[in-house]
Amino acid sequence: MSQAAITTASRVLELAQPLPLDGGQQLGGVRIAYETYGTLNADKSNAILICHALTGDQCVASPHPVTGKPGWWLRMVGRGKPIDTDRFFVVCANVLGGCYGSTGPASLAADGQPYAMRFPVITIRDMVRAQVAVLDALGIEQLHAVVGGSMGGMQALSLAANWPERARAVLVIASTARHSAQNIAFHEVGRQAIMADPKWQDGNYGTSKGPENGLAVARMAAHITYLSEEGMHEKFGRKLQDREAKTFGFDADFQVESYLRHQGLSFTDRFDANSYLYITRAMDYFDLAEEHGGRLADAFAGTKARFCLVSFDTDWLYPTAESRTIAHALSAVGAPVSFVELSAPFGHDSFLLDVPALDRVIAGFLQ
Amino acid sequence: MSALRPDLAIIAANVAPGSKVLDVGCGDGDLLAALRDTRQAATRGMELDPHNVAECVARGLSVIQGDADTDLSFYPDGAVDYAILSQTLQTTKRPDLVLDELLRIGRKAFVSFPNFAHWRVRLSLLWHGRMPVTRLLPIAWYETPNIHHVTVSDFRDLVAAKGLKVEGAWFLSGDRLTSAAAASWRAEHAVFLLSR
Numbered sequence: 001m002s003q004a005a006i007t008t009a010s011r012v013l014e015l016a017q018p019l020p021l022d023g024g025q026q027l028g029g030v031r032i033a034y035e036t037y038g039t040l041n042a043d044k045s046n047a048i049l050i051c052h053a054l055t056g057d058q059c060v061a062s063p064h065p066v067t068g069k070p071g072w073w074l075r076m077v078g079r080g081k082p083i084d085t086d087r088f089f090v091v092c093a094n095v096l097g098g099c100y101g102s103t104g105p106a107s108l109a110a111d112g113q114p115y116a117m118r119f120p121v122i123t124i125r126d127m128v129r130a131q132v133a134v135l136d137a138l139g140i141e142q143l144h145a146v147v148g149g150s151m152g153g154m155q156a157l158s159l160a161a162n163w164p165e166r167a168r169a170v171l172v173i174a175s176t177a178r179h180s181a182q183n184i185a186f187h188e189v190g191r192q193a194i195m196a197d198p199k200w201q202d203g204n205y206g207t208s209k210g211p212e213n214g215l216a217v218a219r220m221a222a223h224i225t226y227l228s229e230e231g232m233h234e235k236f237g238r239k240l241q242d243r244e245a246k247t248f249g250f251d252a253d254f255q256v257e258s259y260l261r262h263q264g265l266s267f268t269d270r271f272d273a274n275s276y277l278y279i280t281r282a283m284d285y286f287d288l289a290e291e292h293g294g295r296l297a298d299a300f301a302g303t304k305a306r307f308c309l310v311s312f313d314t315d316w317l318y319p320t321a322e323s324r325t326i327a328h329a330l331s332a333v334g335a336p337v338s339f340v341e342l343s344a345p346f347g348h349d350s351f352l353l354d355v356p357a358l359d360r361v362i363a364g365f366l367q
Numbered sequence: 368m369s370a371l372r373p374d375l376a377i378i379a380a381n382v383a384p385g386s387k388v389l390d391v392g393c394g395d396g397d398l399l400a401a402l403r404d405t406r407q408a409a410t411r412g413m414e415l416d417p418h419n420v421a422e423c424v425a426r427g428l429s430v431i432q433g434d435a436d437t438d439l440s441f442y443p444d445g446a447v448d449y450a451i452l453s454q455t456l457q458t459t460k461r462p463d464l465v466l467d468e469l470l471r472i473g474r475k476a477f478v479s480f481p482n483f484a485h486w487r488v489r490l491s492l493l494w495h496g497r498m499p500v501t502r503l504l505p506i507a508w509y510e511t512p513n514i515h516h517v518t519v520s521d522f523r524d525l526v527a528a529k530g531l532k533v534e535g536a537w538f539l540s541g542d543r544l545t546s547a548a549a550a551s552w553r554a555e556h557a558v559f560l561l562s563r
Contacts, residue, residue: 364425
């Protein structure tokens with residue numbers, strides 16, 4: 001990524017007040033880029049907030065600002081889709097710390113220079129605070145539902161726990177109430193890859209190319225965690241890439257190597273390395289129980305929302321046990337909660353891919 | 368909505384309106400939907416089969432995928448007015464412990480099960496010396512989910528041993544009620560309403 005932040009055509013909300021952060025600071029001049037789909041009804045009761053994942057963006061159902069590829073959840077959001085824009089007013093905002101138009105480490109600080117590592121460390125709850133500011137600006141007091149997969153699910157949970165009046169229904173897919181040691185470990189590999197790249201320059205790469213190699217390795221490591229062993233084997237096996245035999249060298253002999261290298265490199269065109277550091281940190285800090293005295297059920301005490309949790313049997317990043325833990329905590333406080341583990345071969349990424357059972361669950365839950 | 372299975376219809380008819388219910392082993396949610404729609408009950412369910420859970424969620428029901436043997440412990444004491452276990456007791460590893468859990472979570476519990484002492488079953492064993500395959504027990508012994516076959520008399524003994532109160536009992540032959548006295552022989556299905 002060569003520029004400070006990716007330019008998008010999204011609408012931008014400029015917060016009039018500084019945003020208070022969990023780290024204790026007040027972040028001034030915050031801008032949040034967001035997209036909307038469908039029409040908000042007269043009593044503003046049909047809004048659905050979708051929260052995006054780590055490397056996602058606000059363009060749920062519109063072309064990607066950099067690659068031009070279709071929106072990342074086009075299969076779920078649109079006219080007549082499970083999240084039906086004929087019925088619902090869909091809002092999706094780029095997260096605080098992101099690089100698609102919302103304030104993040106690539107944004108310019110008061111001195112006219114990018115924040116870089118001067119950007120405050122943020123949390124999932126800080127991201128949600130920014131989401132709530134968008135809802136306030138749109139005059140939406142209560143959402144029909146908040147929906148999110150992966151890191152988006154963490155935001156949905158955080159909204160339910162910290163702003164319990166703001167959503168009538170909460171749909172959390174392939175997510176967790178806290179980052180595990182293994183989750184943190186994989187993120188740390190990615191961050192160290194970025195920081196070990198000499199082009200990172202302690203974050204001060206400014207408008208130069210930045211730590212492309214480090215960011216690519218970070219993405220490669222992370223990408224592995226998004227797939228399942230079974231899915232990888234099926235897709236690549238030990239097949240060789242455009243060659244008849246092994247080369248006895250370190251080229252990408254195997255298709256899986258070639259694929260990962262491509263994933264890593266193309267990621268550097270669409271993501272800012274410092275944003276990656278800050279957002280992964282926010283995820284690592286996430287522990288909803290810890291925020292509420294160590295007992296997860298207490299995070300949801302007094303909630304009136306309906307909940308639905310979905311996991312996938314091949315997701316080893318946020319395995320079923322994590323969703324089950326949340327479901328049990330919600331049961332303990334008497335919240336109406338559904339939980340289902342769906343079978344899909346795509347690992348963690350299943351929530352973005354063709355899983356018809358997920359469509360049915362989402363459409364049914366949002367009715 | 369299709370007509371409810373006879374044992375479920377008995378349960379639905381005897382749940383007080385506006386109650387909180389938990390249906391353990393709720394299948395695709397027929398009973399829960401009926402309780403919600405006709406008894407204005409606050410419903411929740413637990414079901415092992417993910418396809419059924421997805422079906423329930425698609426019907427707008429709150430259902431958790433879980434196992435009656437292991438996952439009931441997560442519900443708090445007295446969480447519901449009625450805990451319901453229909454046609455599931457005989458599939459659990461420890462029916463006695465599941466019964467304890469039902470009456471911990473619910474003030475009352477409905478339990479329904481196929482009666483293994485029905486005369487057809489007796490006849491099959493007596494005459495052929497084989498585990499019965501009948502209309503209500505249609506699956507051969509090696510693949511049936513029913514791992515703890517139980518008779519009406521067995522169940523009455525267990526209830527007595529635990530000191531539980533029988534608040535109601537219904538016995539079905541086909542979709543018709545049959546008398547308690549003849550239940551041991553004639554009932555294909557039994558439905559009990561229990562409390563502590």
